[in-house]
Amino acid sequence: MSWELFWLLVEAARLTILLSVVSIGVFGFLIGVLVCAGMLSDNVWARRAGRLYVSFFRGVPLLVQLLLIYYLLPSIDLDVPPVAAAIAGMSLCTAAYQAEIMRGGFAGVSKGLVEAADMCGMSRFDTFRRIRLPIAVRLVLPALTNEAIMMLKSSSLVSVVGVVELTRMAQDLAASTYRPLELYAAAGFIYLVINVVVALLGRGLEARLSWGRT
């Protein structure tokens, strides 16, 4: 495998990483918190909406979601580049998984901690933001890291809507150089490295947020 080919793959991997960070870490997380808040709210319609969202985006394969968004947007006069459809598809999908994970996290926050906030006079909103949310996220950090890794692998599917990320680059190069084995193996290797890094980052974050626990 020539160095130039490998470098082309690495460059494409940068797009994979960028896509993943934006979709999983930013939009996916924010939408996930919103959906989770809905599932935990007192409003029965908010709860239903949240559960419906999670059910749909976890029940439909990501590939189908991506294709649907890719063709849906132009038909409602929203002509966006494929990358936008990719980010939208990945964000909406990971948000559903993250919402469900965080819901489990909130269930793990001891009732007493919330009662203490109540007795200190803190509002429901402040209690959510300052007490329940940080503790819940910390509880589910391993699960969130896992989800990030799964989504990163799934980012390979955006190749079918024309985004030239790592998998698509490997495909194109394999077609033109007739060396699929090396190229897909190299692409797999790069994914593996990225995943190991993410796993290590996750564990580092867990350690940093351990608040005095050994």
Added chain:
Amino acid sequence: MSFDFALLASFAPAIARAAGVTLFLWVVCAGLGLVAGFAIAVARRYGPRFVDRLLFVPVEIIRGTPFLVQVFLLYYGGPYVGLSLDNMPAGIIALSIYSAAYYSEIWRAGFAAIPKGHVEAASCVGMTETQTLFRIILPEMTMLVLPAMVNMTILMLKETAILSIISVPELTLTVSAIGTQYYAFVESFTVLALIYWALVEACGAAGRYAEGRLARYRFA
């Protein structure tokens, strides 16, 4: 925008056939994966140390790389090492290997979760290792791993969609082909999404039913 769902309705037989292929792929691959995964888990836990370390490598590679890349490697790269497969066999092999790796981890976690005391109690009353495995470990494990297994199996159903990319005639390929041919993309992908959603919800409900029925055996 006009919704031409009637068009899709006229293709109902073809879609039903494609659904059959999807379900066939799902059942065969999940089944093979469950069995192979179990064998891997047993080998890693009860076999010699070097087997555990040896199997660690492929399992982690398969779990650490995208399924699509594995499919491409097998289908497009296979011929270069003398493995020329049609898309259907390639799809079945790829998905079976993929699910075996994931299932093996669930089985392993199940084995590890059985309290040592239960196994010790079994040996104290004179049970052989095989008896212990079948009468104590496996039944207890089933209850423990059921939620994770159901979860993974549902995931496998969704992964079958990826095989459309190498033109395996399952649901995604068939319905999107109809959409492409008649320029009815939104309708076709919407219907496709709804079909998968219904299948997944049905599986989820079946899984919850099974968990409920087995709940009385829970010891935690």
Added chain:
Amino acid sequence: MTAPETAPEIPAVRVSGLTKSFGETRVLDGIDLVAARGAVTCIIGPSGSGKSTLLRCIAFLEEATGGLIELDGQPLGYALGPSGERTRLPAAAIRSVRSQVGMVFQQFNLWPHMTALGNVAEALVRVRRLSRKDAEARALLQLEAVGLAHRAGHYPAELSGGQQQRVAIARALALEPRILLFDEPTASLDPELTGDVLNVMRALATTGITMVVVTHEIGFAASVAAKIVFLDHGTVLVEGPSTKVFGKPRHPRIDQFLETYLDRGAATLL
């Protein structure tokens, strides 16, 4: 039958005819209780007598199913109409009445992701709207008062149980409540650590704050409380000063109860 109050003061806490049921189970069965301003009132009794439930109703962490609670003369949560019907008060009124009350929990309930200083300062920032700097300065003073200023930067996981509970007391005091409730504050502590917490509570008792304490520490109750309320099966069996509740001749139920608490200071009374 309560002794007549010597001064026509409005009591800090007055509970009248309080009932509380959880589904079919009636946990509180018509409780009347008065906690005088500035005094320590201890609620004792066997497990399941409803002591914690009573305290949590006063804290409004549970809502009573009947009866009336008044804090400094103001009705809490529900007002009782002339013909005995209860109407729920508006949220703002409830909030304002509750702001005079602080609570110390058996499980401490310190927020694990904040330091001791952070725990004490948090409500000052969120509720009293102080700047972070001012809040932390005030919080540090509170921690000094309970003897833990030197551990201000530590997380709860790095503190012993007794230290955590003292931080919890500091946190409750930071908001300057008029009434401080204690729900079995030493029950989760190793015996060697209860002393530190009880000493802080003894010191607090001299500051003029009203304290209502649910406790198993009979020695503490007998020596510090102005009034002891003995609860059994959801009703008040005996109440009054220590001499009345523990003095002989004793109610047989109290004899029975004290037998089980010999190691908590009851030996001196038997």
